[in-house]
Amino acid sequence: DRQNDTPVGRFQNYLRINTAHPNPNYAAPVAFLTAIAQTLNLQIQTLHFTPSKSKPLLLLTWPGSHPSLPSLLLNSHLDSVPAEPDKWTHPPFSAHRTPEGLIFARGAQDDKCIAIQYLEAIRNLKAANFTPIRTVHVSLVPDEEIGGLDGAAKFAASKQFHDLNVGFMLDEGQANPGDEFRVFYADRTPWNLIVKAQGTPGHGSRLYDNGAMENLMKSVEVMTRFREVQFDEVKAGNAAISEVISVNPVYLKSGIPSGDGFVMNMQPSEAEAGFNIRIPPTADPELLRKRIAEEWAPASWNLTYQLLEQGPTRDFMGRPLATATDDSNPWWSVFKQAIESAGGKLAKPEILTSTTDARYMRQQGIPALGFSPMTNTPILLHDHNEHELIMNIFSRLQHLFFSQHLKDTIFLKGIKVYESLISALSSFEQRSQ
Ligand SMILES: CSCC[C@H](NC=O)C(=O)O
Ligand SMILES: [Zn+2]
Ligand SMILES: [Zn+2]
The missing domain is CATH 3.30.70.360 (Alpha-Beta Plaits)
Known part of the structure; x- marks a missing residue:
């Protein structure tokens, strides 16, 4: 129906799938995201790195016109931390949307928002007849919250991963109560x-x-x-x-x-x-x-x-797991410009206090940045009442006083930012990279 057939509707439906530890349901989100990927005409593979096949990794691919160039990888984990329902104002798997434009759910910030935003950005780019030069991959991986040993760790070490020839990766970041986008060039192990x-x-x-x-x-x-x-x-x-x-x-x-x-x-x-x-x-x-x-x-x-x-502290060459955020990394300037051309302001690059799956790709020598496009949003990952702002304050006021439609929202703005990022990063043609 029309309500479900929107980016926000798909976000809510994804959030309603309980993938919290200690017993995350992985079959349901894989089926859900596979169905979306089919409508986008993406190539779909389900990889398994455990004998029981209970921890699927969904790999979606949008082939580029020059598939021999190093590819772009967008990563998001399928699982989330548990929630204590009685400490929430709205049930954690209801994806309840308040009149103020907040969506409450475990995983709203960490990190189901970015999975849907990647796919919605690809949808919009495809609708605009954009063709990437480099191949774009989206990986949806299990077990990040418990260390990624049966997920990103095995994926990054696999032949399948090596064959993707990933040149650059985006993974999850963190919200910012202020109005700059935060970006993370390293994790702490x-x-x-x-x-x-x-x-x-x-x-x-x-x-x-x-x-x-x-x-x-x-x-x-x-x-x-x-x-x-x-x-x-x-x-x-x-x-x-x-x-x-x-x-x-x-x-x-x-x-x-x-x-x-x-x-x-x-x-x-x-x-x-x-x-x-x-x-x-x-x-x-x-x-x-x-x-x-x-x-x-x-x-x-x-x-x-x-x-x-819990994972490496050095890459395969013995170097610290940190991605350069200066001119020595050509992907960095493309990333930065893409944020700016989407009208975003970038905060000073940071190290993340916690850890993400990106460490396993950095270990392979792949530059990776942590990025979740949430400005004007309190940091609520792993907290009670985790939510994502669907409207920013300005559009909330607009809505209140002028009954405008909710055009300019944090979540939807994030999709625009990814459109800019995916189009710029996938068409960047430096052959030495
Ligand atoms: C054992 S690795 C755990 C990874 C986890 N990631 C997000 O919170 C973290 O605690 O940082
Ligand atoms: Zn996370
Ligand atoms: Zn987490």
């Missing part, structure tokens, strides 16, 4: 650290050295001090959060359970803590590994640890 302490057990009343709790607390103190030094740099205005190493405790576990609580007069012989660490491309990962082994979890304190590195 996540490491999960689990520190386990052993120690002497004993009566709760005794004072002795080398208890498990004491040993763990020494580790926590050293890490807390490191965290403070990093955070002070941020507070002093010397660095952005994304430019320092962050170390945050995410769980503490110990004690001898008893009923609903714990035995209160026994000192336990084991204790454990979990930390989420984020490493910017400017930090030396080897130095941090050494610091963990020697200062944070030394065996001399009866500590052992498990370090789970």
